Amino acid sequence: MNFTLHIWRQKDVHDQGKMVTYSLADIDVNMSFLEMLDTLNEGLITQGEEPIAFDHDCREGICGACSLVINGIPHGPNQATTTCQLYMRHFNDGQEIYIEPWRANAFPVIRDLVVDRSALDRVSQASGYISVNTGSAPDANTIPIDKKHADLAFQAASCLGCGACVAVCENASAMLYVAAKVAQFALIPQGQPERTHRVISMVEAMDKEGFGNCSNNYDCAVVCPQEIPIQFIAQLNREFFHAALTSSEFAQPPHPLEHEE
Amino acid sequence: MFRLIRLFNTSIGSKLMTATTGLVLVLFIAGHLVGNLLIFQQPSVINNYAAWLQENPLLWVIRGSMLFVFLFHAFLGLRLARQNRQARESQYHCKTPIEGNISSRFMLISGGVLFAFVVFHVLHLTVGVVDGVNANLVNEKNQVDVYSRVILGFQNPWISGAYLVALGLLGVHLFHAIQSLFQTFGFHHESYLAFIRVFSIGLSMILTLGLASIPLSVLFGFLTVSTGSGG
Numbered sequence: 001m002n003f004t005l006h007i008w009r010q011k012d013v014h015d016q017g018k019m020v021t022y023s024l025a026d027i028d029v030n031m032s033f034l035e036m037l038d039t040l041n042e043g044l045i046t047q048g049e050e051p052i053a054f055d056h057d058c059r060e061g062i063c064g065a066c067s068l069v070i071n072g073i074p075h076g077p078n079q080a081t082t083t084c085q086l087y088m089r090h091f092n093d094g095q096e097i098y099i100e101p102w103r104a105n106a107f108p109v110i111r112d113l114v115v116d117r118s119a120l121d122r123v124s125q126a127s128g129y130i131s132v133n134t135g136s137a138p139d140a141n142t143i144p145i146d147k148k149h150a151d152l153a154f155q156a157a158s159c160l161g162c163g164a165c166v167a168v169c170e171n172a173s174a175m176l177y178v179a180a181k182v183a184q185f186a187l188i189p190q191g192q193p194e195r196t197h198r199v200i201s202m203v204e205a206m207d208k209e210g211f212g213n214c215s216n217n218y219d220c221a222v223v224c225p226q227e228i229p230i231q232f233i234a235q236l237n238r239e240f241f242h243a244a245l246t247s248s249e250f251a252q253p254p255h256p257l258e259h260e261e
Numbered sequence: 262m263f264r265l266i267r268l269f270n271t272s273i274g275s276k277l278m279t280a281t282t283g284l285v286l287v288l289f290i291a292g293h294l295v296g297n298l299l300i301f302q303q304p305s306v307i308n309n310y311a312a313w314l315q316e317n318p319l320l321w322v323i324r325g326s327m328l329f330v331f332l333f334h335a336f337l338g339l340r341l342a343r344q345n346r347q348a349r350e351s352q353y354h355c356k357t358p359i360e361g362n363i364s365s366r367f368m369l370i371s372g373g374v375l376f377a378f379v380v381f382h383v384l385h386l387t388v389g390v391v392d393g394v395n396a397n398l399v400n401e402k403n404q405v406d407v408y409s410r411v412i413l414g415f416q417n418p419w420i421s422g423a424y425l426v427a428l429g430l431l432g433v434h435l436f437h438a439i440q441s442l443f444q445t446f447g448f449h450h451e452s453y454l455a456f457i458r459v460f461s462i463g464l465s466m467i468l469t470l471g472l473a474s475i476p477l478s479v480l481f482g483f484l485t486v487s488t489g490s491g492g
Contacts, residue, residue: 006354019354072357098355105348168359170366171345173272203273212348213272213341215368216441219359231449238447240273244264251264 001027001088004096005040007052010109017109019098033076033086034059034066037099053112061085061225064160067167068113069100074164074223082162082225102163104172106209117163119209120177124161126205127198128181130190149187156184158226165220165228171212176220178206179236180228186239196247199239204254272344273445275337280445282334283438287468289327290431294471300484304408308400311407335376342369371434378427385414392417409486415479424476432469436461 002025010017024043027036034056041051057065066083070076076086091097099113107115145153159180166174182199185191191198214233221230244250268274296314299307314320385391392414398406415421439461443449448457478484 008354069353069355072353072355073359100353100355103349103351103353105350170349172348173345203271207270207272210348211272212345213276215345216437216444217366222359230444231451234444234447234449237273237277237445240271241277241447244268244271244274244277250267253263254267 001029001091001093003027003036003088003091003094006096006098007113008100008109009052009112010101012111013108019100027088029087029089031088032059032084033068033070033088034084036088053110053114055114056084059084062160064162064225067102067115067117067162067164069098069102069167071098074102074167075162075225079222080225080227082160085225102167104163104166104211106172106174106211107163107166115163117161119211120161120163120166120174123174123178123202123205123209124181127194127201128185130185130194132190143189145188153184153187156180156187156228156232159184159224159228160226162225164223164225166211168219168223169212169214170217170219171215173214173220174206174209174211175214175233175236176224176228176230178202179232182239183232183235186235195239196243197249199236199243200247200250201254203236203240272341275341276445279334279337279341280442282330282337284442285327285330286334287435287439287464289330290468290472294468297475298471300408300411300475301478304400304406305402307408308402308404308406312404315405331379335372338369338372367433368437371430374430375427375434378423378430381423382427385420386411392420411475412479412484412486415476418480421476421480425473428469428473431472432465435465435468439464 002023005022005024006019007022008017009020022040024036024040027039031039034054037052037054044051055065055067057063059066061082061084064082066075068075068083070083070086075081075083076090078086078090101107101109101113102115102117104115106119107117109115157180159177161177163174163177165176166172169175182202185198186195218230221228269278296307296310299310381391389410398410398413400406400409415424440457443457475484
């Protein structure tokens with residue numbers, strides 16, 4: 001298979017960056033999208049050019065490291081698929097393919113197709129966790145959880161944190177990500193003690209990182225490789241509304257919850 | 262008070278406030294529609310209704326509150342749109358539309374046009390400076406003759422056309438707004454998602470078509486000043 005690739009090249013954070021066109025011939029139909037880029041990079045290295053930088057890790061569709069906006073869609077045209085699980089047989093011979101990095105002010109481009117997604121980590125660090133005393137692991141099944149809530153929490157917890165929701169959103173909003181993180185703990189007993197503080201501080205951390213607002217367009221759930229549904233965004237809105245109306249924390253100026261030594 | 266300020270400064274808080282003010286505006290439009298439809302009765306009915314509104318001691322309180330709600334809703338919309346634009350300053354070279362329906366992308370545009378329309382509408386039928394000829398009509402009871410004034414105003418196809426265009430945009434704005442409102446307040450369950458969709462389409466169509474029925478009836482000659490005085 002032959003392809004014409006238009007790829008975003010950018011030296012570093014400060015570089016303006018531009019689209020560069022490459023022609024690629026004799027690609028096997030069973031190559032993955034990332035293997036196709038590997039092939040292109042081998043050719044570039046042979047010619048003495050800089051290879052194209054892109055994120056990847058497990059290449060099994062579970063780590064959330066790969067990104068790439070392919071022909072305008074994060075993770076490419078297939079639903080419920082990460083870029084690494086996209087194969088060249090999903091494209092037509094001779095097709096033009098545009099490959100761009102996630103674009104959001106909260107995700108600065110570090111080089112070519114690699115962006116800095118640590119903004120999502122900082123949002124989770126704000127309170128996207130439960131506090132547990134160290135020691136031996138507690139016995140399994142000591143806390144009853146009903147099956148429906150456990151399943152929903154598991155679905156929310158399957159978020160890879162890849163950032164495709166931010167990349168596709170016309171407002172570069174991280175609502176689906178934050179919603180999944182808030183819901184996964186709000187649905188289970190272990191998440192209850194910090195539930196109110198979690199939703200307040202994660203939403204405020206999200207705003208501070210410069211993500212946009214949710215316009216209820218729901219593109220995020222369509223491109224999410226884990227198919228996280230938008231019902232979690234409604235739950236986030238609900239959790240936040242409840243915390244804002246009823247918690248004493250929300251009546252005070254924002255401050256991070258300190259851990260006791 | 263700090264609670265409100267803190268809510269006002271967060272993204273979800275802004276959306277909750279936009280939804281709340283929007284809900285008030287939807288209720289206002291619904292009430293306005295019911296009042297306006299009195300034009301299909303005897304002329305005296307809407308004229309008496311208008312006189313009752315004018316004499317109501319709460320008139321200026323309600324006008325002031327509605328103005329505040331309207332301006333606050335517009336301000337929040339503009340602020341959200343500005344933040345959204347700032348969240349992505351470099352655009353994609355290749356764009357593929359995915360799910361978003363057209364009305365949500367046009368909330369700002371439809372909202373802006375509606376803002377201008379409301380100013381025009383108040384100048385036209387409340388202040389009466391757009392078509393000055395009809396401004397000082399009174400009926401035999403010395404009430405302001407709202408009935409004739411509306412009909413004579415809408416007989417100008419340019420004015421009716423402006424109203425119809427604005428009402429079309431209102432329908433698009435409301436269709437996204439009403440279903441968004443449920444999501445923003447956290448109502449989302451598959452057992453009633455279909456109801457919310459039908460309700461949003463239904464309510465925006467009832468409000469839009471109900472209001473549009475007045476200029477359309479005048480344009481097509483179903484409502485005339487003479488049918489009124491005869492009936």
